[in-house]
Amino acid sequence: MIRFNLAGVSIPSEDPSMPERTVLSPCTVELSEPRIAVIGANGSGKSTLLRLINGLVSPSTGSVEVHGFNTVQQAKAVRQRVGFLFTDPLSQLVMPIVIEDVELSLKASHKNRAQRTEAAQRALATLGLKHLAQRSIYDLSGGERQLVALCSVLAAGQNILVADEPTTLLDLANNQLLQSTFDALTQQVIYATHDLDFAASADRALLVSDGQIIFDGPAPEAVATYRQLVRDGRVTP
Amino acid sequence: MSANHQMLLGHYLPGTSLIHRAPLLAKYLVVLIIGAAVLIFRIPAVGIGTLLFGVGLFALAGPRVLRAWVAPLRQLWWIFAILGIYQAILNSPLFALSLISGMLAVIQCGRLILLTTTQSALLDGLEAAAAPVRFIGGNPATIALAVALMLRSIPAIATSVQDLTDAAKARDIKRNPAILAAPVVINTVAYAQRTADALAARGIMERN
Numbered sequence: 001m002i003r004f005n006l007a008g009v010s011i012p013s014e015d016p017s018m019p020e021r022t023v024l025s026p027c028t029v030e031l032s033e034p035r036i037a038v039i040g041a042n043g044s045g046k047s048t049l050l051r052l053i054n055g056l057v058s059p060s061t062g063s064v065e066v067h068g069f070n071t072v073q074q075a076k077a078v079r080q081r082v083g084f085l086f087t088d089p090l091s092q093l094v095m096p097i098v099i100e101d102v103e104l105s106l107k108a109s110h111k112n113r114a115q116r117t118e119a120a121q122r123a124l125a126t127l128g129l130k131h132l133a134q135r136s137i138y139d140l141s142g143g144e145r146q147l148v149a150l151c152s153v154l155a156a157g158q159n160i161l162v163a164d165e166p167t168t169l170l171d172l173a174n175n176q177l178l179q180s181t182f183d184a185l186t187q188q189v190i191y192a193t194h195d196l197d198f199a200a201s202a203d204r205a206l207l208v209s210d211g212q213i214i215f216d217g218p219a220p221e222a223v224a225t226y227r228q229l230v231r232d233g234r235v236t237p
Numbered sequence: 238m239s240a241n242h243q244m245l246l247g248h249y250l251p252g253t254s255l256i257h258r259a260p261l262l263a264k265y266l267v268v269l270i271i272g273a274a275v276l277i278f279r280i281p282a283v284g285i286g287t288l289l290f291g292v293g294l295f296a297l298a299g300p301r302v303l304r305a306w307v308a309p310l311r312q313l314w315w316i317f318a319i320l321g322i323y324q325a326i327l328n329s330p331l332f333a334l335s336l337i338s339g340m341l342a343v344i345q346c347g348r349l350i351l352l353t354t355t356q357s358a359l360l361d362g363l364e365a366a367a368a369p370v371r372f373i374g375g376n377p378a379t380i381a382l383a384v385a386l387m388l389r390s391i392p393a394i395a396t397s398v399q400d401l402t403d404a405a406k407a408r409d410i411k412r413n414p415a416i417l418a419a420p421v422v423i424n425t426v427a428y429a430q431r432t433a434d435a436l437a438a439r440g441i442m443e444r445n
Contacts, residue, residue, distance in 0.1 A: 056434055076440070084438035091431040092438070094389065097249055100357045105439055107378075113361060134251040156440065 002031040006062030037199035038192040040208035046192040054082035083153035085163040089145040099133040123155040143174025163191040256298035275339030284338030
């Protein structure tokens with residue numbers, strides 16, 4: 001269970017005489033459904049909302065809790081439970097060889113190198129990526145990279161996955177491959193996306209506009225509301 | 238990231254050769270011995286001998302690794318040429334020959350370690366070597382990770398420079414290092430921030 005308690009984010013204005021800029025207005029929501037989509041225009045506050053969940057961004061007001069752990073005071077405990085998938089997998093892959101990157105996620109839990117390698121191979125096999133184990137991350141396609149990044153995140157054993165526009169850089173085939181991989185996951189998945197079909201398949205969706213959650217409910221309704229707002233020119237980026 | 242940038246530094250090429258399977262310590266010892274030999278015996282025979290020995294080790298590591306031997310020469314030949322001509326004029330052609338061949342031998346043997354050792358093994362080795370820092374409150378794992386990130390960032394920054402140069406060319410802006418400097422610095426800082434975010438998100442290292 002993820003709980004936002006009046007959590008909001010503001011940043012100081014460049015001009016000290018001006019008020020702070022609100023990136024995300026204080027919001028109170030509980031996220032417990034297996035698949036939750038976050039939609040909205042660029043710069044609307046989607047990424048900030050997601051980053052609050054694993055403490056990459058700290059709330060200026062209120063608090064965020066994951067399974068009862070505060071994301072600021074108990075960040076380590078939160079990150080043991082929440083994995084984060086970035087838009088660009090190259091930002092996230094640290095090691096040059098696929099299996100080495102998965103092993104890096106397992107370093108804390110597997111001190112023995114042989115056991116670590118074995119566990120990494122198992123993790124890759126789970127997502128059908130065993131054949132990529134010895135490949136350079138720079139030689140992979142965008143979809144393969146994103147799946148490897150996902151594998152590295154999941155290898156650490158977190159039970160919540162937060163994904164910030166994971167399909168944005170992917171072509172249609174890789175987009176579908178990633179979505180079907182998401183479908184098969186047992187973890188709770190919260191993802192921001194501009195792919196409205198992908199968003200509509202979620203159990204619930206949040207529509208974010210101008211730093212506020214303006215709709216929270218069934219995904220198809222959220223998508224329809226978003227389309228209507230765009231048609232009416234009422235979405236502010 | 239271009240293949241050139243990867244190969245310039247020495248990007249791991251998987252294999253099962255004797256060199257690939259050799260212990261990391263043995264590989265370091267070979268580099269140390271070659272380095273000491275070319276420093277102590279500054280004669281062409283030692284320089285060229287160690288260079289040929291190095292080529293032999295590359296060959297032993299397999300055809301893919303052997304093909305990678307020439308990579309730094311393609312981009313850095315002019316540095317060796319300038320250095321060689323300078324030393325030939327300042328000292329003697331024989332001294333230039335022993336210096337250049339010795340330098341190249343040591344650089345190539347260092348690259349051979351990177352080409353035939355996984356980064357995980359390098360990290361583990363470094364972590365073991367840095368273990369004494371625990372006595373002064375340091376963390377060997379952090380040191381090893383910092384080195385891994387440094388190795389990763391060199392080709393990333395080189396690619397950033399290349400991308401910006403291409404973008405400038407596309408806009409018909411003349412090649413000017415002063416114009417490129419600011420965006421390269423900004424890109425590098427952004428890259429560092431993304432890396433820090435990724436490490437923090439994966440729980441590998443906390444961000445300050």
